[in-house]
Amino acid sequence: MPASPAGTPQTAELPPQPSGPDPRTRAGAPVPAAPRVAWWAWALAGSLFFAYLLLSLRIHEQLLSHSFDLGIFVQVVRSYAEGRLPVSEVKGPDFPVLGDHFSPVLALLAPAYWLWPSAKVLLVAQAGLIAGSVLPLAFWARRVLGPPAAAVIAACYGLSWGIAAAVAFDFHEWAFAVPLLVCSLTALGDGRPRAAACWALPLVLVKEDMGFTVAAIGLVIAWRGARRLGVATAVAGLLASVLALLVVLPAFHPGGLDGYLASHGARSAEQAGTGGGAAQFVRAWTLGLITPQEKVTTLILVLAPSLFLALRSPFVLVALPTLLWRFGSGYPPHWGTGYHYSLLVMPIVFVAFVDALHRRGTRGPSLHRYLAGCAAVTLLLLPHFPLWQSVRPLTWRDDPRVEVAHRLMDRIPDGATVQASDALVPHLADRAGVSLHGWPDSRPSPQWIIVDTRVAPERRWPLSRVQEALALDEARTGGGYRTEAEQDGFVLLRRGS
Known part of the structure; x- marks a missing residue:
């Protein structure tokens, strides 16, 4: 080592160190460095896309899809592709669909429909949107928990029962909400509240009730410190839903506001076997949000893949608007685990799971136990939901x-x-x-x-x-x-x- 003029050893000058905590550190625990390219995440998303697409197309080819909802959505996208406001003959002669549900996001499928005018293009889009939502979850989990944990959590999310039930039941506009939800919540988990708000706001174009979910995201943003931005986001979400429910939908409905309210109230009441209007509403809410037992079972199954650790994250509050309207509904299928009704809550629960692990600084054997439990629950439930049909010979037998x-x-x-x-x-x-x-x-x-x-x-x-x-x-x-x-x-x- 060269000596200084005074004869003392000369030390190499260190570059200035940034003040504050290591940006890779959360909750006081260092995060292992990860490779720049997470090839396994792309491979997982591609495999899930192929599995979703194969199952949904096979169900459609076997004449197991439905007029409600795939037939309606094909007519909606076909209308947009022809340059018209969406109508559906299934709902009634030239029925304006914007008088039933506010989902202008479906217009994005019109260019794909020009190239391939088929119901199958909707199923391809749905498979791509849901499989693509695995990527932001995997990338965020990789940054805060490390690659092995991220791979397990992303795979369990992609194979979760709520996702499987939705993929196997036609097409729904909620497919657009799934990647937006994951991108919004993972951005917030990364400490980027503005990005979280920007990803959340387009949810109001997915369906008229999604503004309440945006409002919930806004409240979590405020809770995490960005108060003005969070309150503004929450107010924007609430105003969007109120505007859609009380202005836009009644304006397009043939019967106006009274006709819109009567049609939805009467339909729910008829399906639930109760009176219409206020009577149906009172009956649904006096029964409570946890009766009958089917509601409790659904709630347990929703939280089970996270081993109920999701309850320790404020992100789980984003699922409340969806769960409240489902369990407060008088329509029994809303309460259970079938159809597509749990599609929106699965990404929220898994993001909350990652956030809870991250905030607790879970590492080592403790993290491994949680991951093993998540994988065990996912695999235990897998045979009871539609993705399992893909490995059954009956599914591939031609009729x-x-x-x-x-x-x-x-x-x-x-x-x-x-x-x-x-x-x-x-x-x-x-x-x-x-x-x-x-x-x-x-x-x-x-x-x-x-x-x-x-x-x-x-x-x-x-x-x-x-x-x-x-x-x-x-x-x-x-x-x-x-x-x-x-x-x-x-x-x-x-x-x-």
Whole structure:
């Protein structure tokens, strides 16, 4: 070592050190350095996209998709692609969908529909949006917990039961909300409140009730220190939902505000078996948010993948608006684990799980126990939800009736007016004016009617076998229709000229 003129050893001058805590440190615990490119995260997202897409397309090809909701959404996207405000024949003749739900975000699918005018383009988009939401969660978890923990959490999220149930049940506009939610909450977890607010605000374009979720995100932003920004975000979310619910939707609904409120209240009341309006509302809330037991079961299953540690993060509060309207609803399917109703809460719970682990400074054996528990719960629930169908041989067994159905539907010309059974509507919605056979709100006297008379009882919705048979007999006898074809339980009728 060279000596100074005074003969003392000379030390190398160190660069100035930044003051304050290490930016890679949270809750006082250092985070292991991670490689720049998390190839495993991209591989995981790609694998999940392939799994989601394969399952949803297979369900659709087996004639297991529905008029409510895939048929409706195809008609909405088709309207946008044709440069029109969205209408749905399934909801009623030329029914303006913006009078039922405020989801202008669906217009983003119009360019894809130009290239591929099919119901399948919606399923591809949904698979991509949900699988893509794994990436911001994985990247954030990797920064704060390390790559191994991030890989486990991201995989458990992608395979979680709420995601699986949604992917297997048609298409829904909530698919757009999932990546926005994850990006918003992970940005807030990274200490970037402005980015969190910017990612949250577009949620108001997904559905009319999402403004309440934006408001919840705003409150968490305020809680985390950015008070003005958080309050502004919360107010913007509330105003957006109030505007959508009380101004926009009634303006497009054929019956105005009274018609909009009556249609939604009456439908929920009819499905719940209660009176309409205030009576239905009072009954739903006097039952409580935890009765019947199905609600408690759903809440336990929602939190179980996080081993209930998500409750220790303020991020879990973002799920409250969704859980409150579901459990306060008078419509029993809202309470359970089926369909797509848990899609929005799964990303919130997993982000809250990561945040709780991070804030507690969980490392070493303790972190490994939580990860093992999360993986165990996810794998334990996996066989009980639809992703498991992908490994069942029955899923990939061809049904000859499907080919018959498509052959008969091909005889219906493009642009014709049609009434069809529930499962056939999505396969005609991209090229015909199709509505639901026998449904009171369907367009009367269509040019064609096609019905599946052998559909299983559990899949016969919304009409019973007797009701559908009576509607078919009426069309054959007094409705002026003649039988064009009848094979393997499918009946194709054409109205006489």
